Amino acid sequence: MIPEPALPARPTPLAARLRELVAEAPEAPAVSDGDTRLTRDELDRRTDRLARILAARGVARGDLVAIALPNTVHHVATSVAAWKLGAVPLPLSARLPAAEREAVLAVARPAVVIEEPLEPSTTDDTPLPDVVGPSWKAPTSGGSTGTPKVIVAGQAACTEHVLARADGLRIDRDGTFLTTAPLHHNAPYMFSLMALLQGHHVLLMQRFDAARTLELVAEHGVTWLYLVPTMMSRILKAVPDDAWGGLGSLRTALHVGAPCPPEVKRAWLARLPRPEILLELYSGTESQASAMIDGRDWLAHPGSVGRVTRGRMRITDDEGREVPPGVVGEIWMRPEDAPTYRYLGAEPRARDGWESLGDLGSFDEEGYLYLADRRADMVVVGGANVYPAEVEAVLLGHRAVDDAVVVGVPDEDLGRVVHAVVRADPSTETALRAHVAERLSRHKRPTGYTFVDHPLRDDTGKVRRAAVAAAVPDRSP
Structure with a gap:
């Protein structure tokens, strides 16, 4: 069973929050995906019908509901329907390989798995009895392993728990939220649903x-844009410098998920x-603690992910x-008060009440955090630590490189050396080696390149x- 967290004296169920938004502006857009658009009233009525379908399939309060759907309004509607029963939505990739899918389901044991959009088979869209589920989401993670x-x-x-961080993330009232990434990942899923509950029009790519x-x-006057560094790099390469003039509506562009070159x-x-529009967040799905920095502060502290803002x-x-x-x-975290998560299928890396996600980093004298890499990814070259993220950032700084991943490979003399797998034309290798040599110490430079x-x-x-x-070719003699 999912543990029951302590509740405020008068919790507001998420369904009640949606009804409040409907009462304010029933015809305001709630969620759209380019093909389908639902107003607040339409979403509320549809999810009442969908909740009854889930209940007919045996879903009850506290059950997990696995949602393996693409990025469409159906995904969001199914999550809301689960909330209305007090069930817990568990987003899954719609394209998860069979073996991985079965491994996740064996851990989660959901009450149902939704693989096709639920079509309402009842016309009963009267509000269901209000219920507060024990958790509002249960994303999955396989990590690097x-x-x-x-x-x-x-x-x-309940609204008090789910929206407790909305202000800190600048998810204010009644904006337009652009979801650029798959909803089976925690950050876009979490932020999109928080935006929905704040009255945003959630626009799904x-x-x-x-x-x-x-x-x-x-086109849509987007106020809040979700990004990761890979997207940021691709947008820079795809959009001409003179085509960035339509961003006047943006209040926040938040990036998360990986170090940004x-x-x-x-x-x-x-x-x-x-510059203050750009906001960087460092946290894990576990959410024990977080750090944050905006663009103006980053220019004064380049490379930092900010000061600790929570936990x-x-x-x-x-x-x-x-x-x-x-x-x-190694970075260790702990929440200020109540536990922020519980694992199914794993145990936390814990020590004396502190937990680690395996990340490495350092603080400066002012309390700004700088990430190095994940402990599991670090490459020890002849006794010296090399952080792949540092090498990748240098490679990504070359205009010919679309992406780069750095790994350690065995070496008879040094134990391990750095190897770069690069998405670029192989003819650029000489230029890349010169580019890297100007910027990195010898032991950090890739000794080999694989082009893909x-x-x-x-x-x-x-x-x-x-x-x-x-996939790196064998370098043994």
Whole structure:
């Protein structure tokens, strides 16, 4: 059973929140995907009917409802229908390979798996009895290992819990929210639903299109834009410098999910109407703590992901001793009060009440956090630590490179050395080697390059580094 979090004295169920929005402006757009558009009233009525269908399939309060649908209004509507029963939506990729899917389902054991859009088979759209579910979401994560786990949010399905962070994320009232990434990933899913509950028109891209993104911002007056560094880089390459003039409606463009190369960040800051529009968030799906920085602050502290804005963080060495500013160590987090999540299928990496997601970094004297890399990704070259993110940022700074992933490969002399898998024309290797040599110490430079013409990351910037490393040609003599 999903644990019951402590509730406020008079919690507002999410269904009641939606009814409030309907009462304010029933014909206002709630969610659209380019093909279908639902007003607030239409979404509320449809999800009452869908909830009755789920209930007929045996879904009850506290059950997990797996949603394996594409980025359409049906995905959002199914999540809302689950809330109306007190059930917990569990978003899954609609294209998950069979083996991975079965592994996730074995861990989650959902009451139902929704693989096709639910079509209302009842005309009964009267409001259901209000209920507050024990959690409002349960996204999955395989991390870099591919081992599935479900991360059940520690916040109940009530407005007070779900929107507690909305102001800090600048998800204010009644804007237009552009969802550019798949809803089976936690961040776009979480932010989209928070925006929906704040009265935004949630505009879903069924598939990310770099050139189309900024067109949608201009056409719909988008106020809040979700990004990851991979998208930011692709947009820069797809959109001419003179075609960035339609961003006047933007209040926030938030990026998350992976380190952003400094050249990419600076290019975005130069093109946005104001640098403070760009907001970077560092946190995990587990949400024990977070750090944040806007573009203006980043220009004063380049490379930082900001100061801690929620929860607590500290950095330690391998023996668990806290390290001074400027020293790289493992980042440990803890929430201020109540637990923020619970795993199904995994145990946290924990020590004395603190938890780690495996990230490495350092604080400066002012409390600004700088990420190094994930502990599991670090490459030890002849006893020296090399952080792939640093090397990747240099490679991505070359205009010929669409993407780059750096891995460690065995070396008879040094133990391991750096190898770069690059999405670029192989004819650029000489220029890339010269570019890297000007910017990195010798032990950090890739000793070998593999050139590919296929994507290395998904649209959220995630990469299965072990799979990339496995595809590197054998270098043994």
